[in-house]
Amino acid sequence: MELFERDREFSTLNDLLAHTHNGNGQIALITAAVGNGKTALLRKFGEVVRREGCVTLNASCAGAEQKVPLAALTQLFDSPSLEAKDAQRAAELLSEWHRPAGGSAAERPRAQVMLELVRIILDLSRTKTVVLSVDDVHHSDPESLQYLQHILRRVHASRVLAILTERACHNGPHSPLQTELLRQPNVHPLWLPPLSLQGVAEMVSVTAGHAFAQELGTEYHALTGGNCSLVQALLRDRAGEDPAGRTDGPVPGSAFEQSVVRCLASEEPVLRGTARGLALLGDCATQEVLALLLRLPRETVARALHALTVTGILDGTRFRHPATAAAVLGDMPLGERDALHRRAARVLYEMNAPAPAVAAHLLSTGSADEPWMIESLISAADTLFQQGRSVTARTYLELGHRFSTDDRQRASIGIALAEIECRISPQAVSRRVPQLLAALRAGLVPGRKALRLCESLLWNGQVDAFDELPDLLGKLMAVAEPDLDTEAEVIRRLLSSTFPQLAEKVSDVLGRPARQPLTTSALATNNRLKALAAYDTALAGADPGAVADAKQILNGSALSEATFPPITMALWTLVHADRLSEAEVWSDRLLGEAESRGTAGWLASFAWTRASVALRQGNLPSAERHAQAAIGHLPLDAWGVRVGGPYATLLHTVTGMGKHADATGILNRPVPEAMFGTPFGLVYLHARGRCCLARRQYQAALNDFVACGELMASWRLDRPALVPWRSSAAEVWLHLGHTNKAGRLVEEQLALLTPHDSTVRGASLRLLGLTRRPQERVVLLNKAAEMFQRLGRKLELAEVQADLGEAYQALGDSEQQRVAVRRARHLTQECQAKGAHCVALLDVSRDSAVQRHDGMDDKLAHLSDAERRVSELAALGRTNREISSSLCITISTVEQHLTRVYRKLNIQRRQDLPAGLRPRIATRESEQYGAGRIPLARRHA
Structure with a gap:
């Protein structure tokens, strides 16, 4: 057994043994925190005294035997180094001790028994040195401890060396035994501190090798605080790892977990309770909260925290590693843990802690049977939703909904659930819609929340739900409610710009004169209204005022679920206003923040914006990467009608990169039917048309472009900045001459x-x-x-x-x-x-x-427009059928044109068609009349 950083203590014990050999009995009291090597030092020194022929009497105390009279003393005298007669005599005396005592007269015989037992050891020391060692003396039974105190008072003039080990006590500077012994001149207290960084490095070097010892030692020390037992456990975990997957740093495993549990099992109940309370409270743990949770004085908690820090479990008021806290919690009985979670929730609630801290404990119990509990869950869900932590927010709301007995409260929770599920589990919204509409009919939902429900359902493509919403909203709008008119104006503008088909259905309700008309100040201070107005202006032809408003919103808004809509609108305002450099900076910044929060919806949205910026900048690889990322962050149903946006960006990008197979794959993906009633459907149709144009599928491209124009006209949304369908259709007509x-x-x-x-x-x-x-x-x-x-x-x-x-x-x-x-x-x-x-x-x-060589220019000049168009497609490798489809002519006509082309160019087959037939801007005939065909650059775009 190898000891680390215990040379000084080992040397002291050797010196004490030497003094004892000379007839000067000594006492060593070794104190250390749990796991810091008391027992290891005792066993190592035991090897020395046995080699020197000493009589060794050993006892190891345990908390389970603390109520067993003379348990430790029985171990001492059950030593194989005792002669048979001495062992027999000790056994008789111990048996006599256990006889029932009756009154004060019987106390003298017990005192005599104790003196006789002391005499056995002192007699032995006349011929040999006796080494008496008791490990974990703090667990000794009272009767054995009383005997030890008797013998220790009498060893100063004998050849008896007593070595006692004791756990560091958190109740004060000295334990009762220390207080008693330190009065004696021959007592030598030895404190075993945790290993230093160098000591841990030496221990690690034995397993990991010297080359890594110093570097790894720092990490092992930080995780264990120098606790020998914990370091050894980490090294056992390392030894048990698969070498192929082994990491350089410490990775806590089962050995470490068991070591943590053993350390705490050896501690006093108040320390175990403190560690459990700390693990359960997490970041909310303070001395004050712990004291209230455990019903202990703050001074007691402070000493317990100090003791746990010395042990290496804690670093102040925090666990050194999450695995340590997990081990502590995992060792708690389930019923005890649930009860402590419930008490923690109440303590934190009464201390006005943040609602998410309270709700986390309620969720752990799976119960919310008091009104304050449901209120805390609702408040916590709203906070987390604003932070983008939608999954946890939904879990809190579901627990609150399950225990709530108030119809209005349940309806309100249901709307909040629908709002969240539209982002993370849209299929669940469909099942919830009938219940929500029933709550609206019953008047259980306030107007503002009803409007929020409308918005969530729209983004999710739940258009059918709007069939009866105008009537329901009309009733709700008739009831006075703070800020209702402002919220209605937001929804009205959103419908007009994003869901024009539905705008007319509710225009009479939302567009009616407000009870108190919205002031210019109200419009200017509401970021959603300001962002919608700026975005609308950008689509109509951005002016500096719209850009200024967008930048003001971006600079003045911290990202949350409430600010996400205006931030997104402001960002798109910069994009449509051609402020690409600024849009790039903001997109990257917001993407970084979304990544740090891990919010999939935000990541998807900002990645799409970033892809659109890259596409406009001509950085096609970046556009493709960000568009793919945007689509991958969310499932299709979570995108709702908005999926047409990133699909369109990706289609434009892969078409520009010549990846037509990828474009086909995108077009084969399903999209919601409701999308085609929104501008997202417009941009998708336009992108699809551009793909068709790149493949020279002119009629299909023209159909998509014209469809865009018809939809935009019907919606009174004919804005070229949104979809320039006319210029795209013009390209088709140029291709066709x-x-x-x-x-x-x-x-x-x-x-x-x-x-x-x-x-x-x-x-x-x-x-x-x-x-x-x-x-x-x-x-x-x-x-x-x-x-x-x-x-x-x-x-x-x-x-x-x-x-x-x-x-x-x-x-x-x-x-x-x-x-x-x-x-x-x-x-x-x-x-x-x-x-x-x-x-x-x-x-x-x-x-x-x-x-060009061989006079081919002159030959090409003799081709007619029709022959030129057919031969250009043939030179690109198109089949006769594809040429027929692209130019809307029969296959027979294609063959006739090619025959005449071959004759005029004096070639035999289409493989001989010259490179000069690749699409270009002019022939002599077209120059005469000004144009006639689309040039190289856009003809395949």
Whole structure:
């Protein structure tokens, strides 16, 4: 057995033994906290005295034998080193002691028995040194302790060395035995402190090796406080680990847990109770709370905490490791633990502790049979919900709902549950809706909470629930209630901008003149109203005032469930206002906060925003990563109707990267039908149309774009900043050679724009330029390029530069053409775009500055528009059937066109079609009339 940092104490015992050999009896009193090596030191020294031929009398006391008279003394005289006659004599005396005593006359015989037992030891010491050791003397029975005090008073002139070990006492500076013994000159107290950092490192080195000892020693010491028993337990856990999965640091396991339990089992009941109370209270534990919980004086609790700190269980008023607290709680009987949780809940409630602290204990008991308990659960749920901890909040509400007997309170809890479940378990809301509507009919729900219910059901796509809501809301709005009109205005504006189909159903109820009209001050101080107004302005063509309001909301709001809606709206205001750098900073900041809280709904929302910012910046890999993360943070049903947003962002991104198989996979995912009655459905339809356009499925793309326009018109929500359906439809018409139709759509879109619609204006100018002659085209394209450059829209800028390259080529300006194409190629590579249009950009950047060989340009010039369109698709590897579908012509017509193309180009098969047939901006015929086809950059977008 190896001892660590016990050399001084071991040396002292050896010195005492030497003095004892010379006839000067000595007493050593070893004191230490539980687990700090008293017994190990005693056993190690026992090996020394046995080697020297001493008579050894040993006893190890235990709390279970504390009420057994003479239990320790019996162990002492049951030593194999006693001669048979001495052992026999001691047994007779102990037997005599146990005889019933009757009155004072019998006390003298017991005193005589004690003197006779003392005489046995003193007689033995005349011929040999006697070493008397008693381990854990504090557990000794009173009768044995009385004998020990007798013998210890008489050993000073004998060859008797007495070694006693005692646990450190928390009741004061000295135990009663210490107080008695320290009066004697031959008593030597020895205190065994916990191991130092170096001592733990030495112990660790025996198992882990010297190379890791110092580094690991720090971690082991921090976890155990230097308690030898706990360090050894950690090392046993390490030895039992699978070497392949072993970590460098300490990992508490079953050995550590058992060691903690044994340490506390050896302590006094007040220390065990203090440790259990501390483990149960967690962060709420203070000396005051512990004293009330355990019904003990604060001074007693303070001494107990100190003793547990010395033991290595605690570090002040906190456990050194969660595994220690778990071991303490796990050792508590279930009934005792439940009772203590219930008492803790009451103590914390009466001390006005935060509601979540009270509720946590109520949840542990599974009971809430008093009104204050239900109120605490409701309050705690609201607090946690605002912090984004929705799952725990729902658990508290479910417990409160189960025990509540008040109908109004149960209805209120039901609405709060629906609000939470819309975020984490939407399928549960469907089952709850009938009960909630019944509560509304019965007038059990206040107006503000009813409006909150409406919002939650809408986001979850529970549109059917709105069939009778107008009538119910009308009745509720007729009842005076503080801030009801403000809440109604929030819902009205939300419906108008996000659920336009439903806005008319409740417009008469929510849009009626308020009993007290909302003041400008009320509108300005309500962040939700301010955020909705700013977002609406951004969609209509953001002005500086909307951006300023959005930034004020973002700067002045701490993230919570209550502030999450206005923060989200403010963030999207920056996005739609083309403040991409600021939106990026805020998205990253909010994502970080959401990650630290672990709130899935917030993570999903901010990841989607971040993906949208990256897409607009042309950082396609980042956009894809964040969009995938957003979708992965929440299940489909938890997204509700909003799922169309991240799906649309991801569709745009993978299409731009040329990942058409990924786009198909996204489009095959189910989406809620109610989504198509919201702007989320619009952006999804638009993104789907762009995917079709990239695949040259022109009719399908046009259908989606036109559907967007029809929906927006029916909702009176025709805002190009939301969905620029006209410019997308114009691209289709350009692909099909209908320049006039494309031009009219773009001009219509330009007429709808405000001076602040920069991105949409830039895209519109670009497309308008593609319908004009080369001279005018260059002017319009340069204006678009300036806008995209200023806004940081790299991918759109790359497309415009490619268009400029072809326009300059048509004008014969080879120098400007090379500059534009070089810029286009650089931007495309920077964006890491790999869609078909980007591949064409890279090809043209390599080939356009040199003349085509073999007179192919002249041959291509003789192709008609129809032949050119068919041959372009064939050069891209499309089948005849795909070409037929894309151009809305028969397969026979495709074959006829290709036959004429082969003859004019003097080739035999479609594999021989020249690279010059890849989509480009102009043929001689189209230049004559101004345009006719979409250029390289957008034709495959």
